[in-house]
Amino acid sequence: MLNKVIKLAEEAGEKIMAFYALDIKVDRKDDNSPLTKADLAAHHHIVDGLKEIDPDTPVISEESGVPEFSERKDWDRYWLVDPLDGTKEFIKKNGEFTVNIALMVNRKPVMGVVYAPAMNLMYYAEKSLGSFRRQKAEGRSEQTERIFSEPVDKSHPIKIVESRSHGSPELEAYLEKEGFNVEERVKSGSSLKICLVADGTADLYPRMGPTMEWDVAAGDAVYRYSAEDGIFESGIEYNKEDLLNPSFVIGLG
Structure with a gap:
């Protein structure tokens, strides 16, 4: 399933990039946060794709509205999606925006895909596999590597x-x-x-x-x-x- 979600994130990234070179029209949501056609295009593609990949699992997307707590409080499994995270960065055209797709089980993310299409940069993780970074630089072959981090050490800068x-x-x-x-x-x-x-x-x-x-x-x-x-x-x-x-x-x- 992870590979299908990675492909879905890449496809959503292509939808977003189709708007990136254009003059970006910005609307405002009820909370005054920005909304573009790219947000909506990525949202619809991801939600439709997840319904095909995993039809029995509900999806919460930033652009779809949130079900009432009484409906979702007992969910043990659902998808949590931000189709275009960093809309402000998208509008500024600095490349630092992502497609975010996470599978939640028992209120914790067990799978996550973060794709920055303007940077050809992908991070993904699954509980049983670990975390990975995939980078495709111009003129170079795609490189995928397992990534690790350590808890911060206060004794050092x-x-x-x-x-x-x-x-x-x-x-x-x-x-x-x-x-x-x-x-x-x-x-x-x-x-x-x-x-x-x-x-x-x-x-x-x-x-x-x-x-x-x-x-x-x-x-x-x-x-x-x-x-x-x-x-x-x-x-x-x-x-x-x-x-x-x-x-x-x-x-x-």
């Missing part, structure tokens, strides 16, 4: 990844309170931030601002299964009554 769009005084307060010596800051968009911890590019991703469950589930899977032994717990809870996430920190192990 660290590298953090932070949002390109969301800096915050709360982040600085957290770093000072915990006594981290930050030697480098990597700015990135979308769920790539979580993946950069999973592949060891950064040591820590503290997120002090709001996110939704579909923003992080696929990246969370990539992080969880990047442990050499066992599983890293992210501390993120899923299928809550309100899908808004509180602050979290990726990289503590």
